[in-house]
Amino acid sequence: MTLVGIIMGSTSDWETMRHAAETLDTLGVSHETRVVSAHRTPQRLYDYATHAADRGLKVIIAGAGGAAHLPGMAAAMTHLPVLGVPVESKALKGMDSLLSIAQMPGGIPVGTLAIGKAGAINAGLLAASILAIGDEALTARLKAWRTAQTESVAELPA
Numbered sequence: 001m002t003l004v005g006i007i008m009g010s011t012s013d014w015e016t017m018r019h020a021a022e023t024l025d026t027l028g029v030s031h032e033t034r035v036v037s038a039h040r041t042p043q044r045l046y047d048y049a050t051h052a053a054d055r056g057l058k059v060i061i062a063g064a065g066g067a068a069h070l071p072g073m074a075a076a077m078t079h080l081p082v083l084g085v086p087v088e089s090k091a092l093k094g095m096d097s098l099l100s101i102a103q104m105p106g107g108i109p110v111g112t113l114a115i116g117k118a119g120a121i122n123a124g125l126l127a128a129s130i131l132a133i134g135d136e137a138l139t140a141r142l143k144a145w146r147t148a149q150t151e152s153v154a155e156l157p158a
């Protein structure tokens with residue numbers, strides 16, 4: 001069963017959002033990817049968000065750049081946790097995306113990550129942490145990933 005849905009507003013977001021997918025691949029978490037634009041394909045967004053839980057998805061990762069209402073609109077239509085990734089926009093370097101995704105009025109939360117690649121990687125890690133609550137094997141893989149990261153840090157700068 002697919003556990004994580006990764007949605008994004010445009011194919012141009014994939015260069016950022018692929019890091020969420022690759023992180024989930026590394027941790028052995030099943031996921032799917034879809035281009036779902038809030039303003040260009042609103043019906044696709046409605047169908048995806050309203051059926052996500054019924055289809056067995058547990059977490060949604062939503063990335064968007066310009067007009068970054070996608071994560072908030074998805075969150076409005078599902079009770080599943082939605083993790084938002086602000087994609088770096090051309091005009092404002094992603095600050096507009098960050099503020100739009102983070103500043104949800106109280107009532108509909110979007111767990112907002114950092115702008116760009118770091119945010120996409122952390123969205124994958126956070127989705128895995130959420131799923132690991134009920135999954136001992138995934139917990140072990142997540143801990144091993146962190147141990148490997150720790151061991152990869154050199155003691156000397158050069």
Ligand code: RP5
Pocket residue numbers: 008009010011012013037063064065066067087
């Ligand atoms: C948003 O506008 C997308 O999330 C993307 O970040 C941005 C630009 O989209 P394209 O014009 O590259 O399709 O909807």
